[in-house]
Amino acid sequence: MDHLGIDEQNLIDRYVRGTMPAPERAEFEEHFIGCAACQEQIEIAKSLRQAVRESVAETVQPARQRHRPGFRWRWAAMASFAGLLIALAALLSQRQSARSQVASLERAPVVFGLSLTRDAAEPQTIAIPGEPRWMVFLAEIDATRYSRYRVSLIGSREEDIWSEDGIRPNSTDSISVSIPSSKLSPGMYAMVVSATQADGSSTTVARFPLRLVAGK
Amino acid sequence: MGGIYIAGRMEVADSSDAGLVARILAGEFAAEDELVRRYSRGVSIIIGQSLADPTAAADVYQEVFRLALLKVRAGEVRDPERLAGFICGIARNLVIEHFRSAARLKGRHEGEPDRQFPSPEPSQLDRLLRAERAALARRVLAELPSDRDRRILYRFYIEDDDKADICADLGIDAVYFNHVISRARQRYKKIFESEEEGAKHDR
Numbered sequence: 001m002d003h004l005g006i007d008e009q010n011l012i013d014r015y016v017r018g019t020m021p022a023p024e025r026a027e028f029e030e031h032f033i034g035c036a037a038c039q040e041q042i043e044i045a046k047s048l049r050q051a052v053r054e055s056v057a058e059t060v061q062p063a064r065q066r067h068r069p070g071f072r073w074r075w076a077a078m079a080s081f082a083g084l085l086i087a088l089a090a091l092l093s094q095r096q097s098a099r100s101q102v103a104s105l106e107r108a109p110v111v112f113g114l115s116l117t118r119d120a121a122e123p124q125t126i127a128i129p130g131e132p133r134w135m136v137f138l139a140e141i142d143a144t145r146y147s148r149y150r151v152s153l154i155g156s157r158e159e160d161i162w163s164e165d166g167i168r169p170n171s172t173d174s175i176s177v178s179i180p181s182s183k184l185s186p187g188m189y190a191m192v193v194s195a196t197q198a199d200g201s202s203t204t205v206a207r208f209p210l211r212l213v214a215g216k
Numbered sequence: 217m218g219g220i221y222i223a224g225r226m227e228v229a230d231s232s233d234a235g236l237v238a239r240i241l242a243g244e245f246a247a248e249d250e251l252v253r254r255y256s257r258g259v260s261i262i263i264g265q266s267l268a269d270p271t272a273a274a275d276v277y278q279e280v281f282r283l284a285l286l287k288v289r290a291g292e293v294r295d296p297e298r299l300a301g302f303i304c305g306i307a308r309n310l311v312i313e314h315f316r317s318a319a320r321l322k323g324r325h326e327g328e329p330d331r332q333f334p335s336p337e338p339s340q341l342d343r344l345l346r347a348e349r350a351a352l353a354r355r356v357l358a359e360l361p362s363d364r365d366r367r368i369l370y371r372f373y374i375e376d377d378d379k380a381d382i383c384a385d386l387g388i389d390a391v392y393f394n395h396v397i398s399r400a401r402q403r404y405k406k407i408f409e410s411e412e413e414g415a416k417h418d419r
Contacts, residue, residue, distance in 0.1 A: 007394060010379060017376060018265070026308070030301045033258030041401070042261055048404045051353030052373040054346050 001031040114139040114208040127215030143169035146195035233299035
């Protein structure tokens with residue numbers, strides 16, 4: 001195994017990301033266990049990856065809300081996804097042309113956790129940021145049954161305010177969507193996560209009642 | 217392979233893997249230390265890749281070298297030239313065994329109420345180190361010459377997107393992609409080292 005091939009095949013990053021097939025991984029491990037240069041590159045790649053994630057996660061503020069005792073760990077785990085969401089917002093920026101929406105990206109997105117453990121009838125109050133920002137909604141769902149979901153924001157008269165199809169979950173128990181705050185106004189809403197079943201019909205996986213209020 | 221010249225005794229100790237195995241079989245205690253030194257960092261990386269819990273990783277690390285030395289002493293290394301592969305195999309097997317034990321333990325407790333315990337809060341030191349690391353990453357990101365390069369890093373490190381997808385979406389080739397990632401890594405290392413150096417001077 002030579003270092004030119006290691007660079008060309010991106011073995012260092014593929015190893016750190018855990019995306020190597022087992023035989024290739026075993027072969028690479030047998031090389032680097034005795035190679036100080038590769039060990040250093042792996043450690044740098046691992047640390048940089050972690051640092052980039054931490055640098056964006058620091059800017060995220062999870063929503064304050066009530067929890068049932070014992071469910072805090074779930075939110076800690078979900079908070080770790082927060083970093084991922086900022087990049088999602090960055091990606092969405094590619095699709096936006098309005099200057100205000102681009103400007104909103106320059107500010108840190110705000111993340112709101114939507115939990116199934118809350119009282120289903122009680123809407124969660126969320127403040128819309130005063131300045132344009134991406135609002136990232138991180139919803140707790142059972143994401144084990146379907147590979148892709150539709151997430152819709154429904155108005156008080158059941159009108160479709162915003163929706164996105166084909167969203168892949170972050171993990172087996174959460175899914176996230178990013179919405180520019182400029183698209184939202186105070187009022188009563190519901191965020192509905194649905195999936196298409198084998199027979200083509202749609203089924204609601206989770207529904208989160210929301211009360212959006214004007215924030216600072 | 218190379219050898220180690222031991223001053224005074226006019227001997228050359230064979231430092232190849234096969235030589236190391238032979239010296240351990242001959243009862244040379246220093247050779248055992250050398251084996252641990254040689255493979256310590258690599259074994260730590262292999263274990264750390266699968267085990268995030270530092271306590272569990274430290275236990276597995278100890279067990280890897282305990283078992284490796286036992287097997288070498290007992291002459292169980294069939295191909296001494298491939299000592300590295302032999303040690304990798306032990307490390308991988310012990311990591312798998314760790315997960316099996318954890319699964320067995322979990323199985324034994326099935327049926328009990330599913331209690332969830334909050335994760336321990338990170339210590340102040342953890343938080344400080346994390347903040348420092350994050351600051352370094354922000355410097356690296358800020359120094360990137362274009363938004364496109366920053367997007368490459370975000371998509372690669374945060375979203376775990378494939379290199380091919382990123383290249384296709386951003387209209388760049390694999391060589392440019394490798395260049396951006398490699399430059400970011402080198403810059404991160406350089407900033408990290410200069411910060412370390414600065415910290416040493418401050419002490």
